Structure formats: structure tokens, C-alpha cells
Amino acid sequence: MDDAGINELEITEAKRVTGQGYFYCTMFQDCVEVGQDCNKLCCSDYSPRNGKNGRCRYSGYCYEPTEVKRIIKIKP
Numbered sequence: 001m002d003d004a005g006i007n008e009l010e011i012t013e014a015k016r017v018t019g020q021g022y023f024y025c026t027m028f029q030d031c032v033e034v035g036q037d038c039n040k041l042c043c044s045d046y047s048p049r050n051g052k053n054g055r056c057r058y059s060g061y062c063y064e065p066t067e068v069k070r071i072i073k074i075k076p
Contacts (some may be wrong), residue, residue, distance in 0.1 A: 013068035
């Protein structure tokens, strides 16, 4: 904000979406359907969290906006 010269910014609070069959891939910055493309056969960047198999270390949650708004201010 300081570099852009912005003193005040309104943001929207988000909540985590679970149980919908999707996850967020931090490597490709995209939402992906569970079980579709995240395994060592389909993705060259697949890297299991435990070092053996299972959930990829790049998988994360998807988020959706809520009605809660916040204002961030930078003090001069």
C-alpha cells in the first residue's frame, strides 16, 4: 500500500470452502477438482506432503467472500 501511495483500503473477509470437491493448487494458482489432475502421473510438479504419497504439498483451500468488510489504514 505504501509503495502504491494508498492510505486506506477496504477488503472483504473470506471463509474457507470445504467438502465441495475442489482445492487450490499453489503451484499453478488455480482451483482443481479433487482426484482429477493432482498425482505423480498427471503433474510433473506433484510432491507429496509426507514425502511418500497422498496429498500434494501444493494443495490448499479455496475461499469465498463473506459480507464482512474491513478497512485497513496506514498511519502517516
